[in-house]
Structures are given as structure tokens and as C-alpha cells.
Amino acid sequence: MDDLTQPAGSQGTEFVDADLRGARFVRADLSGVVMRSVQVGGADIDAPWLLEGDDSLLVNGVDVVPFVDAELNRRFPGRAERRASDPDGLRAAWAALERAWEGTLGRAAAMPAGTVDVSVDGEWSFAQTLRHLVMATDVWLRRAILGVEQPFHPIGQPNAEYETDGNDMSVFATGTPSYDEVLMVRAERVGMVRAFIAGVTVEELATVRANPWAPEYPETTLSCLHTILQEEWEHHRYAVRDLDAIEGK
Template sequence: MAKFGESDDLAGAEFVGANLRGARFVESDLSGVVMRGIDLQGADIDAPWIVEPGGSLKVNGVEVSGYVEDELNRRFPGRAERRAKDPDGLRAAWAAVERTWATAIDRVATMPSGTADGSVDGEWSFAQTLRHLVHAIDLWIGRSVLEREDFHPLGLRYGVEGSPDHPPYAEVLEVHASRFGLVRDFIATVTPAELDTARKNPHNANPKTTRSCLHVILEEAWEHYRFATRDLDTIAAS
């Protein structure tokens, strides 16, 4: 099976009569791709950014990103509030995140032993997803907003495995709860002026505001909840 990676530049490539049945695209840039006369039966697209402001996805000339956004909000009550602007709205949005994740954690507790460390199709396990949220909060709230330099060693970031690879799940739950509490405590007293305060962007030179840092965390929490519960459904079905 042919495999292409970051070193392969396929930008602008043209596939005519090509057989891509069963092909898998992971963390690949398909923006602006044009498909004509193709067979998409059974295709599964998971692209969080198509519903971002200005995002677009057309199927047979129909803009479907709005439909996708509305359906996701229907499936996940509270998700629609993730871009709240004011302190009260952000507090309500984060409370919804905490309730939602608590339900998922309770669900895992009722499933067979080892479920939290189970991977589906090479995706992060439930425990690894919790660890990634720890890292995301350390990055966007701890470093950008609170100007702390320390990162919890169990945090997991893209492209780099944490250490140890499979820490006890109880420890993961403990640090995850502490980081969710960090966000809750910060939002509890945040003021409108603080929300507008410029913060250092951890990825580039473009500054963020406190509000936009919180929006990143809310987005991360909802998208990874969707990924995690999708895989829990698969595990449960099998």
C-alpha cells in the first residue's frame, strides 16, 4: 500500500480515474480540493474546521457546513455556547463542558476494565484525550493567561508521547480534574476588562486576548469530547 507523508508534496496534484477506495487521510491539508464525478459512498469526513467562521463545504453545490454545525449543536447540548463573549456566558459555557465530560467519565467507569486505554483505529485513547486537555489548559490558560511556565508531566501534546506512556488512569483523572478546576476558578472571577487583555500566543507572534484563549479551550474540550465518545461507541459496539 502506497503511503505519503509530510515530505511528499501533492499540492495541485490531479487524480483522474484513480482508485482511492479505502484511502485514509490523517492531519492532511485538503482545503480547496475539487472533486467531480466521484463515488463517495460510505465516506467518513471528520474536519472540525469546516464549521469555523468563514468555513465552507459544498456537496453537489449545496453549502452544508451550516447544517453540520446545527446538527452538532443539537447532538451536544451546550456546545453552541462555546464562543460566549461575556463572563456570565463563559461561566455557563464552561459549566456545560464540565457536566458533559463528567458524564463521559462516568460512562467509562461502567465499561470493562482497560477501556480508558483502548485505542480505535490508532486514535488517542480516552485517557490520552484527557491528558491532551491537561496540556491544552496548561498551554492556553497556564502559560498564556496566568503566565506560568510549568507543564504537568502527564500532559500530552500533538506529535509527542507523554511519559509514562500509560500512567495509572486514576492519576490521569486527578490531574484532569485539577486543570478543569483551574479554568473554572479563573472564569469565576474574570472581568470584562480581563477578557480583552492581550496575551501571548504560544504558537506565533499574533497576540490573543484572554477571551480567545478561553475559546480555544472550549473548542478543544468539545471537539475532543466528540472524538472520545465516538470511539467509546465503537468500543461498546464491539
């Protein structure tokens, strides 16, 4: 399949009687796109942010977003708790997330050697996903909430291009650590979040923080924790999806 990059000024382009079978849109903004009398059998859409906003996704006039959200909650027990807003709810939400990852880590460990380094369709490998989550914890807990000036562990350290291309496969500033190293650092970060949530208070959840990527926009401790939970569940979903694909082959 040809790799075509459209110019930034292609908004509003109209496709009439166009054959887009097999086309792949990566990091593309398709908000507000209107499709009429189209064939979409076998289409595969992954839009994680849709479920967090007020937007809708209409298929034949039906908003399917609530159905997608409910189905994902069914598939991933504990996911529905990711928006918990009080200390006890957050502790339960994090415990559910840890259980989900424990099962998936065990599944990856039982698969053939090298599985954790396999990339499916150009996406991050399982090991790279864990490295990304180390970075996410360092950004939203260590930098945003705890105020650590240099929050990054080398395994999750983003390179200079990360802020402009957060999905680039070369976002890591370091080389390729062993999977055992990745697991060790990942476990440390999971423990950090668990320990913080264990002692967090209602008052602290309302404390205003600076957005780590855009300091001019305020966050709260709660919104930072919600971002961590969102990152964790979305990347867990990706990891399960790719392990399923690897097994299917």
C-alpha cells in the same frame, strides 16, 4: 491497506478514473480540493477547523457546514455556547461542558476494564485524550493567561516533537500513569478553569496575551478561553465517537 506518504510537492495532483476506495488521509491538507462525478458513499470526513473558519464545504452545490454545526449542537447540548463572549456566558458554557464530560466519564467507568486504554483506528485512547486536555489547559490558561513560566504537569507534558506533530501518539514526555492519576490531575485542571472564569471581568477578557506557540501573534484572554472550550468540545466528540465504536464491537 498500504501506508503511502506523498511528497510535499504533490499539490495540484489530478486523479482521473482513480480507485481510491478505502484510502485514508491523516493530517492531510485537502482545502480547495475539487471532486466531480465521484462516488462518496460511506465516506467519513473529520475536519474540526472547518467549523471555526469562513470556509465552506460544498456537496452537490450545497454548503453543508451550517447543517453539520447545527447537528453537532443538537447532539451535544451546551456546545453552542462555546463562543460566549461575556463572563456570565462563559460561566454557563463551562458549566455545560463539565456536565457533558461528567456523563461521558461515567459512561467510560461503566464499560469493561481497560476500555480507557483502547485506541480506535490509531487515535488517542480515552485516557490519552484526558492527558491531552491537561496539556491544553496548561498551555492556554497557565501559560498564555496566567503567565506561568513552566506550566506543564508531567502527565500532560508534551515532548519536543509536539509542536511539529501535534497528533503524534508519543506526544507525552512521561511514561504511562495510572488512570486514577490522570483523573485526579484532569479534575484539578477543570477546577482551575472554573475558578478563573468565576472571577473573570469584561476588562480582563480584552487583555492582550501572547500566543503560547507563536508569541508574535497576539491573543486575548477571551480568545484563549475560546481555544480551551474548542479543544474540550472537539475532544469530547472524539471520545464519544470512540466509545461508540468500542461498544459497537
